[in-house]
Amino acid sequence: MEFLELLFGKIGDLTWGWSLIPILVIFGVFITIATGFVQFQFFKRMFRVLSNDNNSGDPNAISARAALLVSVGGRVGGGNIAGVAVAITLGGPGAVFWMWAIALVGMATSLVECSLAQLFKRKVGESEYRGGPAAAILHGLGNEYRWLAVVYAVCLIAAFGLGFNAFQGNTVAGAVQDSLGIDRLWTGLVLAAISGLIIFGGIQRIAKVADVVVPIMAIGYLLMAVIVILINITSLPGVLYDIVSNAFGLQEAVGGGMGAAIAQGLRRGLFSNEAGLGSAPNVAATAEVRHPISQGITQSFSVFIDTIIICSCTAFVILLGDVYVPGAEGIDGVALTQQSMVSHLGEWVQYFLTGAILLFSFSSIIYNYYLGENAMTVLTRSSMGILGLRVAIIAIVFLGATAPAATAVFFFSDPMMGILALVNLLVIMMLFPVAMRLLRDFRRQLKEGVERPVLDPANYTDLDIDREAWRLPQV
Template sequence: MLDFLNDILWSKVLIALLIIVGVGFTIASRFVQFRYFGRMFRILSASQAFKHDKYGHLSSFQALVLSVAGRVGGGNIAGVAVAITLGGPGAIFWMWVVGLMGMATSYLECTLAQAYKRSEPDGTYRGGPAYYISHGLGHSWKWLAGVYSVLLLVTFGLGFTALQSYSVATSFGDAFGVPVLYTGIGLAIVVGLIIFGGVKRIARVSEVLVPIMAGSYILIALVVLALNLAEIPGVIALIVKSAFGLEPAIGGGIGAAIMLGVKRGLFSNEAGLGSAPNVAAVAYVPHPASQGIVQAFSVFIDTLIICSSTAFIILLSGAWDPASGADVGGVALTQTALADHVGEWGRSFVSIALMLFGFSTMLYNYYLGENSLNFFSNENKHLFNAFRIAVIALICWGATTDLGTAFAFADVTMGLLALVNLVTLILLFRTGLRLMRDFDGQLKGGNPQPVFDPGRFSDLDIDLKAWEIEPEDIRRAQQKAGGNGD
């Protein structure tokens, strides 16, 4: 049954919806993910003006690194290897396509999450798909928001937390001989110390951890590329040819390449799932589109940079040889490939990278679970503490348990998450374009830092209190963005 549902969702329904939303919004928005690619850096610079507000909200940069912490996980190391093993090098091409189109999808969903975010009694924000479903589509759709929240809790808050623990513990055990139980206990203790501090502590840890772990992995990939400069054009040609079935007997053919590329691309960058908008909504920004642009860049980091790093490490090595029939895949393939380039210490490097990626993802998954619970029970501290204890227990249990069936179940629930969110994005397509055009119009009018005026969107169910922006923050942001602060 799980295989049947996975086949229906991933090989038929979701591919169609991803194309409709990703390609459709790319065209309708005049390629927003490329038009504003350079502006993203100015937005991040201007976001520093919002770091000192009276409520201590997360800045746009903190929301970015927190979302990257979630997007960058085992899928970037093990998932890419699985895609190459089963779908051939062509799967990487389709993963790139999903990433580029996913940037537009992420822009849309994160912009909507910002627009419909709600202010909490302590001055912080909550938001995400459940909120833009219930407030964007109307009260009659609140049941769908509830369904989404349950799926989010089951998939990320519970299922993926255990799966990440299993991946990290087994990889660490293979590399260093550490018993999986000890790794699980260690992870549980560290994660517990962080999540009991709430989203602000998670963001502070991610702000330090994510640049280090992502930067180190990209650096080692650049070393591999430098060692194999002459072979790079051939590998790129192999990827493109395999994507269209022009390389026989590699992977599972063009169908497998497309399905694995789409599936692993979405699994890795999560564009369209609606997971990242839960984090994007927390940021204190001057305009919803500002955070949409920044979150589009997080998809680029995940898929076009980090996933590609793994792909080139594998394809430039002698470890990947489909003609040999050797059954090497997943993390083991990435470890063997890097060891082929730099020596045996490469295996340990991959294990440490996987541990850091998995650790950061567990923090992110916890927050998604907390946010889904908050939709049903607003800021219930006892409920949150019970969930935190459950997460700690799941990390210990997941590290010691073979979760093969759970992987298939998680694929189904993740597919259902994407289904609900993508249908919602289609229904809110016009609203997303309105928000984008408001941002565009202010830039054309000479405002270097567009500011959201909810009064211009009085027909939408927007929380006015969530858009009370301090005038001095606006002035500082305008100055950093190139204005005169008037």
């Protein structure tokens, strides 16, 4: 066990320690410039998905909005409540600025990776689609790269399907026990039972649950944050000044100054919005849309919602209060967010925040499960493999909730996610010319006055795309 911990520790150091974050930042800046700042060009178009529910009229198909909500449900989680607090504690208020910066860059990365996932998706049954970076490897790069798809799938199952679900169960049970005094055993049983009910229903049931849960949790949390901001509106300009000045070293809030702000902001921002990490494209591929870039734009919007909106709300709640003291040792993580909210609105709000954590973590569990299921289809076509994964994840959620020390077994999660991200970035780099080809096609149709651009498979006969998945819509 010590050898394995040492091995995965080295992998974590080689990925998250020095290579991965600079690569994600540099490549994100490159994509932004090469695509002509695509995330800003199509920013207004992103909001169309909120009112345009189903692109095909097929009630069994996953709509663009449903895929967005599943993705937001996965991205929005502990990183938005605890992660922001950790970033501020270790990096000062300036870390928030760098979280914003990496989100704006990551919006372009997410657009490209999710558009590629859409292009190479496969139709399964009458109304279901599967895809993601593994499918992009197999059908975009060729079967000789199958080994790379297997590496990706194993890392995805290990990190998201197993490891992160144990931590989510632990987070929920801990929050419920601390605020409501309910024993971890009962929380674990309820969480495992509800998770099982949903994941055995497949992606359609997951999407339907996300369509209800995600708006409730996001809007509820945002409303509370907006109330806090309005109560302290006269202090907001000062907080914004502190964020910007600390970000550029004009004032030092913590040891490490500007360097700590950059490091913590970039790291926590990437952990939160997952742009470039190779997870969200799996969900993006499930949507039925007319053109891959359309879903890319939608998933870019998901990054904006996660970091620019929800993470910012958490940051303002903390920085507008008096619980956080720059440079001082004390509470951090979810406790800092919770106590800051309490200082603004009263003791009752800790119960609201517990509910928010419950919904955030629950939506992440079902999102993580689907990532694991999608990866399992790369490794085996057997239905027993999927069944085994479902049972294992229900057991792991229960274990994480009832035995918090057991989560230490999943020390491999972060290193595996590091390998996952490097594989995904390699795939994006190799297929970037294809993504640019899609983008040029989308822009050309818009220029010609086409309101909703459509992918014509006849223009992509040189690529291994599923013609059934990309039949021209009946007008």
